[in-house]
Amino acid sequence: MQKSKKSLWTLIKSQWALIVMSVPFLLYRILFSYVPLTGWTMAFQNYKPQIRNMWDQQWVGFDNFENLISGVTSNQFWRDFRNTLGQSVLTLILGYVCxxxxxxxxxxxxxxxxxxxxxxxxxxPHFLSWIVVTGLVSTMLALPTSGGIINVVLMKLGFISEPVLFLNDASKFWGIVAGSHLWKELGWNTIIYLAAMTAIDPTLYEAAEMDGANRYHKMWHITLPSIRPTIVILLIMSTGYLLESGFEIQYFLGRGVNAKWAETIDIFVLRYGISQSQYHLATVAGILKTGISVIVVGFVNFIAGRLGSDKLI
Amino acid sequence: MRKKLRKLTVENVIFTTLNTTFLLVLAAIMVYPMLNQLAVSFNDALDTVRGGIYLWPRIFSLRNYTVVLNMSSIYAAFVNSVVKMVVTVVTNLVCTSMLAYALSRNEYIWRKPITLVFVLTMYFNAGMIPNYMLMRNLGLLGTFTVYWLPQMISTFNVIVIRTYMKSIPESLIESAKMDGAGEFRVLTQIVLPLCIPTLATIALFVAVGSWNAWFDTFLYNSNKPSLTTLPYELQNLLASAMTAGRNQQGASQAAAAATGASNTTTPASLRAAFTMVTSIPILVVYPFLQRYFVSGLTIGGVKE
Structure with missing residues (x-):
């Protein structure tokens, strides 16, 4: 109540230290996160990098969007979109369950x-870089003579009679992406669940034992329901990354033969944007990606609110 | 005590045996690839080509390491990676804790709008190309600054530290202010010492992220050899090893010749040695920080 009596100016004067600690970073954030949004104008232009003034560019309306969604490059864009979504959904489900x-x-x-x-x-493995991990993955998946232990084991167990060139088989690429993520992050992802499990009241287990519950009953009826809120909130948070299936692993392991199932939107952006200087197409792809993930997060957030679980925003 | 008295039923014994076996197999899957590369890195490269190296070198050799350590780019890459990591960690800790402190003070007039501006950025991203254009327009392409300035503050870390700071008893801060301490003194002498576990976690995450980052070098500094980093050099080796895998002899010789090591080593063996050089620093450190990052992650998982 004291607050309303003070004038704004005296408040600012008394809080100068807090202002010094935060306003420079506010400006910093605006420069590095909001100013680049002006680059989205490229999406509506036939952008020529050599023209410096934004307003001198040729404006083409929604032509670039049309080109990507239903035009010349649409085949490639939707293929990459499918790969992005497929790889991340597979990674997500496998990662969660395991x-x-x-x-x-x-x-x-x-x-x-x-x-x-x-x-x-x-x-x-969480502490290794993706470059190291893809190096390991490509070695493990190689032919037995190049250190491909997976082929060796599968042959010893009699699942296959001769070595498989996993990385040259496009249909296996999604599985390789999901498997690599699983190997890298599995242990790391258990940290938060294990922390949630230590918070479970031990008397619950004791009471269940009295009632004759065995180990599986306790897991299913006590442990799992107790960590349900953690599972739900992590699942909601991860939907924000649904179109972030990554870039490095696809870039490092992708090659001509498996491009059909390997290329993601980020690779598309890189190829059209940086390599071919088709900035407008790459920007449109980036906008569509951001737009779709914002919609997904909003939708999931809404559903979560409806189901009475914790909302994210 | 209760647990010690658990009945040794048949069912319990079977479960424990199966569970232990499964966990051991899992642990083996987790460590095998690195142990294998360690063995390969210490094995004579031309012998490795014959296959069959698993956990132990067959013909011990330090040749791969001498070649890697004599690569012309490795010192620049190593120094850049270390300096980049240190600068990123220091700027992150300083800036993030100042901002988090300001946003943790309930009386601060602009607390809400500034928090909103930051939180929104967690849900959208202008995209690769607009960000690239911004760096170009700011003249940051081909500079060392591009390694740390854009990564100076992470919104997620701000929220984690702010949440932790809010749990510090208000009376502690009030009494310091009564004694005449200004905001900066309260921050550096009262609040920050209490935040050390959280700051350690964030320092670890930022350090790992910076050490492992490949994309910034690739996108912004790829035509500036003096600013190269370890992951970027490793990726170059990986690329040549993969070409060699497809086109066995010719390419491998070409790649080896490029590193001045024709006939004595192969890209795959060099890559193994390089992998060790870049990974060992972090792998040696993380087990000691385990208790910090476990608590840090748990705070981060709690909704603001």
Whole structure:
């Protein structure tokens, strides 16, 4: 109530230190995150990089959007869109299910040092860069003579009779992307579930034991429902990344033979934008990507609100 | 105590055995690729081509490492990667904690609008091309600044630290102010020391992100050899190893010749040694920081 009596000027004077601590960063954020939005005007132009003044460009309305959605480049754009969505949905589902299962299994380990060691080992790949990971992936998937252990194991187990060139088989690319993400992030993703599990009241388990519940009953009826809010909020948050299936792994492992199932929107943007200087097409692809993911996040947020779960925004 | 008294039922024994076996297999899958590359990196390259190197070198050799460490670009790459990481971590910690402190003060008049401006940026991104154009217009292409300036503040980290700062008892801050401490003193002498676990987590994340980043070098500085970084050099080697894989002899010789090591090593073996050089620093450090990042992640998972 004191606040309303003070004039704005005295408030500003008394809070000068807080202002010094925040306003420069506000300007910084506006420059680096909002100013680039003016670049979206390129989407409505036949953009020529050599013309410096934005207003001297040739304005073409929605021609570029039309070109991408139903025109000359539409085949390629929708193919890349499909790959982006397919790869990330597969990565997401596989990642979620496996992380929850692994958390449940780790939670059952009563030997603390053993649990620690396993956890630390499974966190390790998270700290490797994608360049290193793709190098490992391509080695593991190579022919047996080049160190392709996966071929060796599959042949020993009798699943295949001769080595498979996984990376040259376009139909396996989505699986390779999802598998690489799984290997890299599985352990890391269990951290938050395991933290949620330690917060479960132990008397719940004791009461269930009294009633004759076995291990699986306890997992299914106590542990899983208790971490449900965590699962839901993480799932909602991850929808924001639905069109961010990544760039590096596709760029490093993609090659002529598997491009049909490997190329994502980000690769499309890079190819048209940076390599071919077709900035307008690349910008349109970027806008469509942002637009679609904002719509998805908004929709999921709305549904989550309706279902009575925590909203994100 | 209760747990020690658990019944050793048959069902329990079977479950524990299966669970332990599964976890051990999983751990093996997680470490095998790196151990394999470690063995390859210490094995004679021409012998590696014969195949069959799994966990232990067959013909021990340091040749791959001497070639990698003699590559003309490696020192520039190493120095750039280290300086880039240090500058990014320091600027991030300083800027993020100042901003988070201002936004954690309930009495601050512009708290809400500034928070909104930041939070919105978590949900949209202008895209690769407009960002590239901005860097070009600011004259940041081909400069060291482009490595740290655009990454100086992460909204997510601001929110994590702000959440943590809000949990600090208000009375602590009030009494310091009574004693005549200004905002900067409150921040540096009262609030920040209490935030050390969270700051350590964020420092680790920022450091790993910076150390592993390849895209910024590729997009902004790829025609500036003096500004190269370790991931970028590794990617060059990876690319030549992949070409060699497809076109066995010729390309591999060409790539090896380019590094001045024809006939003594191969791109695949060089890549293994390079992988070790870039990964070991981080792999040595992270186990010691485990308790920090676990608590840091848990705070981040809590809604603002």
């Amino acid at each position: 992380a929850i299962v692994l958390s449940l299994l780790l939670n059952e380990v009563k030997n603390v040092p053993f649990k620690r060691i396993i956890q630390n080992i499974t966190y390790m």
